[in-house]
Amino acid sequence: MEEVPVQNPRQSAGFLSLLTFSWISNLLRIGSKQPLEERHLFTIESSFQAERLVGDLEREWLAEERKSERNRTKPRLWRAMMRIIPYRDYITVGLLRIFYSITLHLLPLLVWFFLRSISTVSEISYTKTLSFVVGISAVTIAQSLGISQGTFKATMIAIKQKVGMIGLVYKKASIY
Numbered sequence: 001m002e003e004v005p006v007q008n009p010r011q012s013a014g015f016l017s018l019l020t021f022s023w024i025s026n027l028l029r030i031g032s033k034q035p036l037e038e039r040h041l042f043t044i045e046s047s048f049q050a051e052r053l054v055g056d057l058e059r060e061w062l063a064e065e066r067k068s069e070r071n072r073t074k075p076r077l078w079r080a081m082m083r084i085i086p087y088r089d090y091i092t093v094g095l096l097r098i099f100y101s102i103t104l105h106l107l108p109l110l111v112w113f114f115l116r117s118i119s120t121v122s123e124i125s126y127t128k129t130l131s132f133v134v135g136i137s138a139v140t141i142a143q144s145l146g147i148s149q150g151t152f153k154a155t156m157i158a159i160k161q162k163v164g165m166i167g168l169v170y171k172k173a174s175i176y
Contacts, residue, residue: 054167
């Protein structure tokens, strides 16, 4: 029986592996042959550990309460929740969304140029046609990677916030 290394392969994955999610292939291969057990799973990155997320959210919530007392405003939980995620993650999701939007609008434009180029000439230039086909393929692949990476990053942000919130509510409820 195969065992997955204890270290999370995502930590040492290269750019292309991160882009295509191939860092998880070994685990998927094992899971397709047999039921996964705890020994197959790799360690969780520290930024995803529930104890850390709950602690970070509690610290940010207390800071929000102190700040709202000084400013004589109501504390807002959403501010504390937003601060437990690094700004870099929000910027990455935003840039991936912009990238996806650009490719979404670029694809029909390329298809239009392609169709116009083959309909206006009597003899088709295969090099020009090939360049359009390669361009359309590249934009389609980029669009797919952009949306999958954006969805992955946004889901990870949501999971971190959800785990922190559930843990904080449970922690506060168990005190009373």
